[in-house]
Amino acid sequence: MSKKAVAKKPVVPAMFAKSAASSSPTKSAEGNKENHTKPDRLVPWVEKYRPKKVSDVAYQDEVVAVLTKCLAGSDFPNLLFYGPPGTGKTSTILAAAHELFGPQLFRDRVMELNSSDERGINVIREKVKKFAQFSVVATRTDGVYCPPFKLVILDECDSMTKAAQAALRRTMERESKTTRFCLICNYISRIIDPITSRCAKFRFKPLSNNIIEQRLQAICNNENVQCEPEAISELVKCTEGDMRKAVTFLQSVARFRTNETISTKDVHEITGVIPDNVIENLYQVCHSGSYEKLATTVKNVLLEGYASHQLLLQLHDHILAQMALGNEQKAVIFEKSAVVDGCLLDGADEYLQLMDFLCTVMHQLCRT
Numbered sequence: 001m002s003k004k005a006v007a008k009k010p011v012v013p014a015m016f017a018k019s020a021a022s023s024s025p026t027k028s029a030e031g032n033k034e035n036h037t038k039p040d041r042l043v044p045w046v047e048k049y050r051p052k053k054v055s056d057v058a059y060q061d062e063v064v065a066v067l068t069k070c071l072a073g074s075d076f077p078n079l080l081f082y083g084p085p086g087t088g089k090t091s092t093i094l095a096a097a098h099e100l101f102g103p104q105l106f107r108d109r110v111m112e113l114n115s116s117d118e119r120g121i122n123v124i125r126e127k128v129k130k131f132a133q134f135s136v137v138a139t140r141t142d143g144v145y146c147p148p149f150k151l152v153i154l155d156e157c158d159s160m161t162k163a164a165q166a167a168l169r170r171t172m173e174r175e176s177k178t179t180r181f182c183l184i185c186n187y188i189s190r191i192i193d194p195i196t197s198r199c200a201k202f203r204f205k206p207l208s209n210n211i212i213e214q215r216l217q218a219i220c221n222n223e224n225v226q227c228e229p230e231a232i233s234e235l236v237k238c239t240e241g242d243m244r245k246a247v248t249f250l251q252s253v254a255r256f257r258t259n260e261t262i263s264t265k266d267v268h269e270i271t272g273v274i275p276d277n278v279i280e281n282l283y284q285v286c287h288s289g290s291y292e293k294l295a296t297t298v299k300n301v302l303l304e305g306y307a308s309h310q311l312l313l314q315l316h317d318h319i320l321a322q323m324a325l326g327n328e329q330k331a332v333i334f335e336k337s338a339v340v341d342g343c344l345l346d347g348a349d350e351y352l353q354l355m356d357f358l359c360t361v362m363h364q365l366c367r368t
């Protein structure tokens with residue numbers, strides 16, 4: 001379902017067209033440093049290009065379809081959005097709240113809390129409960145119907161204590177007539193069952209490379225930033241479906257680019273993506289079967305300052321694409337990469353871990 005719907009989405013959402021005029025000073029920035037009357041160029045692009053309407057949210061077709069229906073009927077269930085970072089969870093509910101309450105009532109009707117700062121039971125008892133208790137009536141402002149409830153958005157609620165979640169559950173039950181809740185988290189497993197069972201749950205998927213590429217291209221067009229097509233693809237490679245990461249990297253690369261046109265070299269410098277020839281060289285050294293050569297190459301690669309986690313990630317993709325390796329050999333290699341990744345996260349020595357992984361690759365290649 002999602003693939004077809006995604007393919008039909010316009011490549012350039014309406015929001016890009018609207019902000020084109022405001023972004024023109026950035027274009028001339030490349031040659032005309034005087035032209036910065038408005039501090040537009042300092043606005044983070046993640047905010048500037050945050051979806052303004054639910055229909056602007058890319059790739060999350062299921063939740064967009066449900067919310068569109070809810071907005072048409074001006075009613076909402078309690079919601080639980082979960083999934084990896086930068087996939088649109090916060091943007092979606094903020095856009096829905098703006099459409100639901102309009103600019104005038106948004107402040108009165110919406111309470112937004114970041115649970116990683118305010119995670120204790122007192123916040124639920126004092127702030128959330130008090131806000132939820134107020135009853136509101138349906139109104140019509142500028143001809144727009146505004147429903148008779150408020151919305152509490154609890155971001156990063158997977159860092160709430162269990163006691164706070166239990167208190168929240170009671171508030172959700174008691175104030176269900178006057179207040180709707182939208183809980184947002186990365187890990188649904190950390191939310192207690194009585195809460196998950198009271199919410200309509202939506203999993204936000206990592207965005208496809210294709211979609212990220214299209215949106216980055218649209219931002220480049222809107223900001224009049226020139227970019228080699230390979231540079232965009234290279235940028236997308238390191239985002240792992242995280243749109244926030246993609247847009248943030250693009251803005252940094254655009255700011256610090258060495259020439260007028262963004263090149264893959266600029267992207268590598270900012271994102272830490274490792275050039276393909278470095279990865280290919282490591283793979284070929286494994287092929288050669290020489291341990292000494294491997295040890296020297298790994299030392300040199302680390303001296304260049306490449307991050308070991310990124311090396312592991314790109315080696316994984318490179319090995320996955322190798323036809324010469326059978327399934328069994330790949331399975332052994334990827335099992336090792338998972339172990340090595342865990343050890344790196346725990347702070348193990350980068351050189352030893354990479355050698356451990358690459359020796360496994362060498363061993364498996366010698367069997368072909």
Ligand SMILES: Nc1ncnc2c1ncn2[C@@H]1O[C@H](COP(=O)(O)OP(=O)(O)OP(=O)(O)O)[C@@H](O)[C@H]1O
Binds near residue numbers: 051088091243
């Ligand atoms: N599905 C999407 N469609 C369009 N833009 C998106 C989407 N997802 C993320 N973005 C972009 O990334 C930025 C961050 O998105 P958002 O804060 O909604 O992510 P999130 O899923 O809530 O992340 P986190 O779990 O880290 O809070 C937005 O401002 C927007 O520019």
